[in-house]
Amino acid sequence: xxxxxxxxxxxxxxxxxxxxxxxxxxxxxxxxxxxxxxxxxxxxxxxxxxxxxxxxxxxxxxxxxxxxxxxxxxxxxxxxxxxxxxxxxxxxxxxxxxxxxxxxxxxxxxxxxxxxxxxxxxxxxxxxxxxxxxxxxxxxxxxxxxxxxxxxxxxxxxxxxxxxxxxxxxxxxxxxxxxxxxxxxxxxxxxxxxxxxxxxxxxxxxxxxxxxxxxxxxxxxxxxxxxxxxxxxxxxxxxxxxxxxxxxxxxxxxxxxxxxxxxxxxxxxxxxxxxxxxxxxxxxxxxxxxxxxxxxxxxxxxxxxxxxxxxxxxxxxxxxxxxxxxxxxxxxxxxxxxxxxxxxxxxxxxxxxxxxxxxxxxxxxxxxxxxxxxxxxxxxxxxxxxxxxxxxxxxxxxxxxxxxxxxxxxxxxxxxxxxxxxxxxxxxxxxxxxxxxxxxxxxxxxxxxxxxxxxxxxxxxxxxxxxxxxxxxxxxxxxxxxxxxxxxxxxxxxxxxxxx
Numbered sequence: 001x002x003x004x005x006x007x008x009x010x011x012x013x014x015x016x017x018x019x020x021x022x023x024x025x026x027x028x029x030x031x032x033x034x035x036x037x038x039x040x041x042x043x044x045x046x047x048x049x050x051x052x053x054x055x056x057x058x059x060x061x062x063x064x065x066x067x068x069x070x071x072x073x074x075x076x077x078x079x080x081x082x083x084x085x086x087x088x089x090x091x092x093x094x095x096x097x098x099x100x101x102x103x104x105x106x107x108x109x110x111x112x113x114x115x116x117x118x119x120x121x122x123x124x125x126x127x128x129x130x131x132x133x134x135x136x137x138x139x140x141x142x143x144x145x146x147x148x149x150x151x152x153x154x155x156x157x158x159x160x161x162x163x164x165x166x167x168x169x170x171x172x173x174x175x176x177x178x179x180x181x182x183x184x185x186x187x188x189x190x191x192x193x194x195x196x197x198x199x200x201x202x203x204x205x206x207x208x209x210x211x212x213x214x215x216x217x218x219x220x221x222x223x224x225x226x227x228x229x230x231x232x233x234x235x236x237x238x239x240x241x242x243x244x245x246x247x248x249x250x251x252x253x254x255x256x257x258x259x260x261x262x263x264x265x266x267x268x269x270x271x272x273x274x275x276x277x278x279x280x281x282x283x284x285x286x287x288x289x290x291x292x293x294x295x296x297x298x299x300x301x302x303x304x305x306x307x308x309x310x311x312x313x314x315x316x317x318x319x320x321x322x323x324x325x326x327x328x329x330x331x332x333x334x335x336x337x338x339x340x341x342x343x344x345x346x347x348x349x350x351x352x353x354x355x356x357x358x359x360x361x362x363x364x365x366x367x368x369x370x371x372x373x374x375x376x377x378x379x380x381x382x383x384x385x386x387x388x389x390x391x392x393x394x395x396x397x398x399x400x401x402x403x404x405x406x407x408x409x410x411x412x413x414x415x416x417x418x419x420x421x422x423x424x425x426x427x428x429x430x431x432x433x434x435x436x437x438x439x440x441x442x443x444x445x446x447x448x449x450x451x452x453x454x455x456x457x458x459x460x461x462x463x464x465x466x467x468x469x470x471x472x473x474x475x476x477x478x479x480x481x482x483x484x485x486x487x488x489x490x491x492x493x494x495x496x497x498x499x500x
Contacts, residue, residue: 021051021076023125024084026223027165031178032058034218034237036228037067041074049078059227063378069094071114083122090115108143117159126168132161132182151192158185167220174220181213187245199254199263209246215239232322233377238279246271263303266295281328283321283376289313295342306345311338319390321376327369327393336362354451358405365399368392393417397435407445411437415486423490425500431486439471439480470494 025041032039037060041053057070072089079085094110117134139154163180189205217238233239249268256263270291277284295307314335320328340359341349350357374389393416400411413435421430443464450460471480472495485493492500 018082019084019121019123019125019128021078021084024076024086024121024128025053026125027128029223030167030176030220031165031216032060033221033224034176034178034216035060035234036062036224036230038224038227051076061227061229063231064099065096066099067094067096083120086119086121088114088117106143108141110139110141112140113138126166128165130163130165130180132159132163134159148195149193153188153190155188156184156186157188159183172219175217176220177215177217179213179215182211184210184212186210189250199256201252201254203250203252205248205250207245207248211244212242214241231378232375233278238277240275240277240279242273242275244271244273248272263299264295264297266293266297266307268293278321278377281320281322281324282318284316284318286316287314305348307342308345309338309340309342310336313337319370319376320372323372323375323378325371327371327391329367330370330392331365331367333365333399334362335364336360350452352451352453355448356405360404361401363399363401365397366395367398368395391417391419391429393419400437404445405441405448407441409437409439409442411435413484421490430490432488433486435484437471437482437484439467439482440476441478442467442480443478470497470499 029039037058039056039058041056044052044054046052053074053076055070055072056074057068060067060069070093072091074089075087077085077087090113092112092114094112096108096110097105098108099105114134114137116136117132120131121128122131123129134156135158137156137159139152139156141150141152143150159182161180161182163178166177168175168177185208187205187207187210189203189207191201191203191205193201193203215238218234219236247268247270250266252265252267254263254265269289272287272289272292275284275286289310290312292310292313293307294309297303297305312335315333317330317332319330338359338361340346340357343357346357347353369392371391371393372389373391376389395415395417397411397413397415400409402409413433415431415433415435417429417431419429422428423430446460446463449455450457467480471482473480483495487493490500491498
């Protein structure tokens with residue numbers, strides 16, 4: 001179906017039109033075409049209202065990755081109310097073949113079982129709505145082999161969702177929007193990794209009340225007969241995806257084959273989310289977690305054991321992702337609130353409770369300009385060899401705040417980097433600019449820290465001496481300021497004193 005024919009079909013459809021299996025098929029083919037992919041099948045009409053697609057397969061090529069997905073069959077049954085009931089064969093499979101240097105390839109195989117899922121399509125050819133439901137969906141992914149490989153098993157229980165595929169005829173041409181939301185009462189994940197020189201690792205994760213949402217918009221082109229080899233993300237596509245969960249718990253078990261195995265890492269949170277978007281040469285990512293916890297138990301002689309908690313964690317970044325001769329804006333932020341050790345872990349470190357078991361906060365926020373040298377989604381085989389994938393000519397430290405109990409360090413400033421002038425000490429572009437800090441409660445913190453067993457008193461004296469040398473006291477007790485200047489010639493001054 002070419003573009004003009006599709007526009008005519010969309011604009012001439014009756015308002016009361018009833019969708020057919022062909023409309024659903026064309027909707028899928030259009031969505032695949034937005035990513036340069038194709039979908040093929042053998043059709044066999046069993047009767048007037050039942051169509052079975054045999055050997056359903058899709059092919060997508062992005063850089064060095066060729067992805068082939070398919071089902072043995074997909075059935076589409078037209079129902080009395082005009083809707084289409086879609087069911088799938090048990091044997092779904094996806095294969096990703098990555099071709100590396102010298103023609104060496106690696107394969108990742110995914111198997112999934114959607115046979116318990118029913119999908120119902122309603123609406124009109126240019127506006128199709130899908131509803132999903134299944135008591136259970138099973139997914140399994142395998143890469144490598146028994147001696148060096150990875151296996152992921154995922155079981156989704158109480159699965160349901162809704163999705164929509166809309167084609168709008170705009171002034172600039174047809175545009176397709178695919179979007180949907182899904183929920184899972186329970187998600188069980190098991191990840192097993194093995195290698196010749198590494199321990200056998202098994203990670204188990206349980207999340208309840210989990211959900212996912214996505215949205216993809218793209219201009220409509222011809223429905224492809226053959227897949228297009230993409231070397232980068234399609235220029236005019238807008239992709240968004242988010243994941244969320246209620247209570248989540250998990251652990252990673254490592255077995256080295258020693259008598260003190262296994263070593264455990266435990267983690268979890270009360271709720272959280274992950275958000276991603278790629279649009280208009282900007283890649284954005286966000287992560288949030290509430291009431292998070294992390295622990296480690298290592299029974300070996302030199303093993304580390306601890307448990308920690310954080311009331312809230314947030315991480316976000318937004319960067320350009322296509323190569324460019326000019327720098328584009330970027331941002332990065334991290335916030336950890338009430339980061340603390342558990343009572344037992346703290347007692348091991350501070351048995352006399354000299355420091356009063358304080359919690360810590362960390363807030364970092366950066367903005368600036370970034371020039372992408374090697375694109376994030378580009379085919380790496382087409383790139384020139386370059387040690388750096390990006391360069392930051394301008395960096396603004398909007399917030400750099402660390403607090404532990406009553407001690408607080410708060411900083412901000414701006415730096416510019418000159419790629420034509422290399423710092424001989426670091427081998428990196430020379431910096432020019434300044435950073436300013438306020439330091440409150442540092443002396444009191446050092447006094448309390450010095451009372452911990454095993455802390456060298458001379459280290460505390462050295463830290464206080466360095467504070468007096470590179471920071472200036474204010475009129476407020478136990479309060480200092482510090483200014484770091486990066487000079488054009490490569491020199492560095494701290495509160496007017498040359499340190500390099």
